[in-house]
Amino acid sequence: MLNNISRYWWCQIIGWSINIAVSIFFVTTFGEPDNHFFLSLLLTCLLGVLITHIMRLNIHGLKVLNKPIKKQLIYLVGLTIIFSIFFGVITEAIDYLIGYNPDKLQKYTKMQRLFFSSFNSMWLLLVWNMLYYIYHYVERNRTQELDTLRLEAMVKSLELKTIKSHINPHFIFNALNSIRALVDENPQRARTAITELSNILRSSLQAEKMETVPLRQELDIVQDYLALEHMRFEERLTIEMSIDEDTLNQPIPPMMLQTLVENAIKHGISKNINGGTIKIISDFKEDHHELTVQNSGTLNGYIVHSKDGFGIKSTQERLNLLYQGKANFQIRDITGGMVESKIIMPVSNIL
Amino acid sequence: MHKAIIIDDERLARNELKKLLSDFPDIEVVGEAANAAEGIEKIESLSPDLIFLDIQMPGKTGFDMLMELERAPHVIFTTAYDEFALKAFEVNALDYLMKPVEPKRLADAINKLQQAEEKELAAAMVGINRGMLGENDQVFVKDGERCWFVKLGEVRLFESVGNYAKVYFGSNKPLILKSLNALEDKLDERIFFRANRKHIINMRMIEKVEPYFNGGLLLDLKAGEKIEVSRRQAVKFKEMMSL
Numbered sequence: 001m002l003n004n005i006s007r008y009w010w011c012q013i014i015g016w017s018i019n020i021a022v023s024i025f026f027v028t029t030f031g032e033p034d035n036h037f038f039l040s041l042l043l044t045c046l047l048g049v050l051i052t053h054i055m056r057l058n059i060h061g062l063k064v065l066n067k068p069i070k071k072q073l074i075y076l077v078g079l080t081i082i083f084s085i086f087f088g089v090i091t092e093a094i095d096y097l098i099g100y101n102p103d104k105l106q107k108y109t110k111m112q113r114l115f116f117s118s119f120n121s122m123w124l125l126l127v128w129n130m131l132y133y134i135y136h137y138v139e140r141n142r143t144q145e146l147d148t149l150r151l152e153a154m155v156k157s158l159e160l161k162t163i164k165s166h167i168n169p170h171f172i173f174n175a176l177n178s179i180r181a182l183v184d185e186n187p188q189r190a191r192t193a194i195t196e197l198s199n200i201l202r203s204s205l206q207a208e209k210m211e212t213v214p215l216r217q218e219l220d221i222v223q224d225y226l227a228l229e230h231m232r233f234e235e236r237l238t239i240e241m242s243i244d245e246d247t248l249n250q251p252i253p254p255m256m257l258q259t260l261v262e263n264a265i266k267h268g269i270s271k272n273i274n275g276g277t278i279k280i281i282s283d284f285k286e287d288h289h290e291l292t293v294q295n296s297g298t299l300n301g302y303i304v305h306s307k308d309g310f311g312i313k314s315t316q317e318r319l320n321l322l323y324q325g326k327a328n329f330q331i332r333d334i335t336g337g338m339v340e341s342k343i344i345m346p347v348s349n350i351l
Numbered sequence: 352m353h354k355a356i357i358i359d360d361e362r363l364a365r366n367e368l369k370k371l372l373s374d375f376p377d378i379e380v381v382g383e384a385a386n387a388a389e390g391i392e393k394i395e396s397l398s399p400d401l402i403f404l405d406i407q408m409p410g411k412t413g414f415d416m417l418m419e420l421e422r423a424p425h426v427i428f429t430t431a432y433d434e435f436a437l438k439a440f441e442v443n444a445l446d447y448l449m450k451p452v453e454p455k456r457l458a459d460a461i462n463k464l465q466q467a468e469e470k471e472l473a474a475a476m477v478g479i480n481r482g483m484l485g486e487n488d489q490v491f492v493k494d495g496e497r498c499w500f501v502k503l504g505e506v507r508l509f510e511s512v513g514n515y516a517k518v519y520f521g522s523n524k525p526l527i528l529k530s531l532n533a534l535e536d537k538l539d540e541r542i543f544f545r546a547n548r549k550h551i552i553n554m555r556m557i558e559k560v561e562p563y564f565n566g567g568l569l570l571d572l573k574a575g576e577k578i579e580v581s582r583r584q585a586v587k588f589k590e591m592m593s594l
Contacts, residue, residue: 169431169432170431170433173432173450173451174361174450176450176451177363177367177450177451178364178367180451181364181370182363184370232364233361234362271410272409272410273386273388273410
């Protein structure tokens with residue numbers, strides 16, 4: 001039953017009860033209460049609940065809380081003044097009807113008493129309004145903050161998804177074009193190429209569902225990918241692999257090696273007239289698993305300048321999310337005109 | 352019969368396009384190039400009517416290559432998927448094909464080319480091409496993300512800016528990497544006149560001629576530019592006009 005009373009009504013009840021308590025305290029401490037004082041006080045407070053409730057309906061009706069803060073202030077003052085006049089006049093009328101007529105007020109005229117009464121009500125209503133507006137202001141800020149947080153979390157998870165499943169459309173259409181050319185030239189190769197492309201597309205769709213995959217599985221994709229790129233670049237692309245067999249069962253984030261290889265092709269091979277070499281190395285170093293992609297070319301500070309900086313940053317972010325700072329990613333120029341990107345991950349004991 | 356060159360860094364892509372073009376008896380593929388440098392060489396030695404040009408190539412892009420050409424042939428761009436290039440195409444309605452190329456789109460592009468050529472042929476009968484750049488020759492200009500093929504006849508004014516020349520046409524004035532002197536040597540002097548040290552104007556774009564200080568002239572161009580003609584050039588200008 002008590003649970004069904006809204007927060008608003010609780011505040012009304014508690015607020016006006018405090019008002020009654022304070023009034024009684026002052027009147028009994030500093031003198032004797034006049035005749036009908038308690039009845040008058042009770043009726044005034046009940047009237048207060050009614051008046052403020054009507055005022056609240058007006059605030060809602062005028063949609064005051066949705067207005068800019070300056071307008072809210074103007075409405076606050078305006079409504080307070082209008083309703084305090086009503087409040088004051090009706091209080092006087094009730095006092096008159098029940099015959100409450102304190103001694104100290106008898107020397108004033110009716111008009112003066114109406115004015116005092118309204119003035120007193122104004123303070124009550126002003127406090128009531130302030131509390132009401134402040135409560136809503138704070139509440140609104142809090143929900144806004146929550147919304148922003150929720151949005152940020154959503155953006156983050158979406159970002160991760162798109163990074164994972166990202167396969168460059170340029171690659172897909174170029175591969176399809178090469179395959180079409182091969183249909184006449186080398187039908188057998190064309191058939192294999194279609195299988196390779198399907199494997200890549202399928203795994204990019206599945207990557208969203210998994211946190212990690214065994215290196216073996218990722219390497220299959222990378223090999224299919226490189227086979228297709230080799231079909232495009234022909235003698236311009238040389239591929240070298242150096243994989244420690246024991247690392248094949250190590251879990252790695254899906255499509256991460258693939259992204260690095262794609263970048264290596266884009267920057268190291270496709271921009272160079274004579275092409276270049278891609279080298280993939282997987283090995284244990286001390287107590288870490290190191291996964292390295294090397295390609296011909298130089299960095300030329302492209303990380304800072306180009307949009308590919310996003311790929312590098314997101315790789316680092318994915319590693320942070322998965323390994324809580326225990327994994328590391330770096331990209332740098334090494335000797336022999338090569339660029340090296342390296343992922344260092346903790347060794348996992350899963351067999 | 353049109354001579355065409357295919358410029359693409361992938362052998363298979365070139366083969367595929369050649370195969371598609373074999374259905375068009377009107378187009379003869381006379382050469383192939385695998386990068387921009389080879390492309391320029393082939394264009395200069397074979398002077399094709401049409402080139403099929405890939406945008407993303409090692410070394411220089413297709414756009415870069417076009418900017419180096421004195422006179423741009425008809426170009427149909429080919430690209431697999433390239434957001435930046437697509438934006439440039441959409442802005443300026445250049446003709447492009449997406450790989451893998453749809454045969455119908457290819458037919459449309461070639462059709463459009465033939466219509467454009469018929470128009471030019473009619474226009475070209477008026478003058479004789481002496482290796483100079485005439486009104487119907489087009490140049491490729493690029494300004495940031497935007498690019499255009501500009502018919503020289505549409506250019507009002509070339510203005511010298513250091514080693515560059517500013518090309519005024521329509522409401523655009525992009526820069527090209529050519530000096531005014533080099534341009535003067537190449538441009539048909541019956542249409543393009545060197546008014547002073549800094550300007551070459553298109554004679555057909557003159558609206559009004561007024562006398563100016565020192566025996567010079569002041570020319571009002573159609574878009575409102577006012578160009579001063581030096582005294583020495585004014586003599587030449589009057590001579591040409593009196594013919």
